[in-house]
Amino acid sequence: MAHRGLKIALVFEIFHPVVNGIITSGQNLAENLRALGHEVIFLVPDTGEFREPTLGGVAVYRIPSLPCRSYPGMRYVLPWNRAVGEILTREGVQVLHITGPWFLTMAAVRAARNRGIPVVHTFHTMVHEADYLLYMVRFRRLVPLVRRLGWRFYGWYIARCAAHTAPSALACRVLTRQFPCSRPRQISNGVDTALFRREAPSLEELRRRYPWFTDRTVLFVGRLGREKSLDVLIRAAAILRGRPGLERFRLALVGDGPSRDSYRGLVRSLNLEGCVHFPGYLPHGDLLASGLLHRARVFATASTTENQPMTVIEAICCGVPVVVPDVAGIRELVGENGLGVAPGDPRAFAEALEALCTGDDLHRGASRAALAMARRFDGAAVARQMLDLYQEVLRRESGRAPKRCRAPRGRLALGGRLALRGRLAPERSGRYTFRYDEKNDDKSDDRSCNF
Template sequence: MPTSNSLEIAFVTETFPPEINGVAMTVGRLVGGLRERGHRVRVIRPRQGRGDIGGEHELALPGLPLPGYAGLRFGLPAGGRLHREWKRLRPDLVHVVTEGPLGWSAVNVARRIGIPVTSGFHTNFDRYSVHYGLGWMRPAVAAYLRTLHRRTLATMVPTAALAADLAGEGLNGVRVVGRGVDTRLFDPRRRDMALRAEWGGGADVPVCLYVGRLAPEKNLNLVERSFAAIRLQHPRAVMVWVGDGPSARQLAIDHPDHHFAGMRTGADLAAHYASADLFLFPSLTETYGNVVAEAMASGLPVLAYRSAAAAELIVDGDNGRLVAPGDGEAYIRIAGEMAMSAEKWPRMGVAARASMHAHRWSSVVERFETVVREAMC
């Protein structure tokens, strides 16, 4: 229920559930958590398909498909519409989640009519450009992103390392808010032996897992090579891929013996995590990487680069293994070493699960509220 201390917040985002990606999930959790705490939150986003008129407390605006990201859209400039909306129903705060044209419009309008505006840094789009043959655009994309965030009162990021990076680039007002994980959903008790049997993974056959977008920026070649190293020790080992994207078709052609599960959500996704034994995640383009936390909450040791969420959540040798960022040969070598001592994986998985209990979404929502109240003072 709204209280005298509740806020009217406009969340401006290019992606929102039921779209499936880390940003949409995070925004959905924040919006839901803020509403539970009595705040009135209105979501402003692009239409997600023909006939989409938005839900309760949502404003759906025109958008276009995002190149290379099937199923996602970016919002078009909407300065006039936002100006009219916020003159009619003025929010206490505008929070801009994504940096597309809709986000720029929101920052411009909020500043022009004197509404406090904050932002979130969720995606390293400048790093993504390298993987799509547009590396020459990286400096311009980075400058675009930093310029938008410099015009807001606070920029919220998921990790201390990212905060330090952005502060080092001259971005003021960076605040660490973090990310949470649903430990009730992602739980080792969802392990499904029938699902493992479908994959060909018995009690003595290790199952390796990747969850995420199947796309060049995720460094999937290293998953392939690392699993090959694991198979040298365990020839019957199983590789399961959960997700979709532009690389899916070629991966399936190259590895007809791997299992491609496609997109999974909710309890089905949780069962896929819990039914595996080791999570392979070599991406270097993440600002966080929700899947790392989800895998650990599900009781899986994770092999990852010392970057983003992995750098903050994994204690090397205890609940997973870490590799110096970018050292692909070391990543493959450690995958092989882990395969030679697979009997340690269950113990590491128990430690991974235990380490996630402190990462509640409620704490993240509380931190978000604290940051926006400080920014408004």
């Protein structure tokens, strides 16, 4: 379907120099939207570190912010910040696309609604998972209460968006369970598959920079936080150390994060300094140019909080077999291209890693299957799906008067009664009841999420 040129604003709560899956997929979406003849701008919190006026040809507008101590990388922005509205008006933005619920997003949603600009929301992060909520509270026993309050806070955003998307079937189910009127549409994260088909440095070139790297290196790339469960991979490495045929086995944990020192301490306590390595954070372009991803024997993650993780998709696009926990959300990315194992079980991970590190036939078959699967994540196709949604929203919202939109009152954040009367969908009225079913939240379901 052809579209007239649109002006889209993408909002990020975390931005460069930090790089995560949301930023990577958002940049890819912007690149492909521009290739299709549309204009994109980025609204990001000003960290004082990223000073470039553009990124990949996209104008970057930095909004004054303060650091968030409980979650490194996140920033506080005043919800009534006037600069956001001025930017939307001056740039002639027609669609606002938000990628997560926080205070810059709140300011952007308020400004957009007050100007009659429709808002599209993508549910990227499983914010209800305990490992994320423990950044906000010290005691696990408080997690259920904080989760309920968090969903109520999230409801403010849900009620003010014209459409919702999620990259995985699991995320669609979670959002539908909490907010039945949201009707999320499943649209995958996209990548530039051509980037991963280019010639990688040889093993000899790679070893000149990383002398410890071998042809039996297992790679993880991402945030070194507690939610990534890297202790499981480290303990799996301890199990594999010294096994016949695995003398060259190495585990590389690429990235940085608040739990880095804790993971390093675990490696020292298990005497794994020669086996487990921390190359540090690498910008995305440097990671691809380094050859670490292309030359890895296996890509592994033990995280159970993922919603179609970009790092796993990128490994698939490189033809690298994957080992992941067998849980909804990430299960959708594993078929013949890798192995899914019991979550949180170092021995199960060790057995799967050993099978792919020592079984050449199994490894070759998984690599071929990965390259075949990569076509599903072509960024241009994903951008066309998103454009169809933008155009659908614009047709539906055209002619509607702007609605005055205020930030939620203090009692909302503190857990007071949430009044969302008739706000979740035009055809519904009455009080909306929030609920959370922790026992069923991770169950697999093959039903379509495209309502």
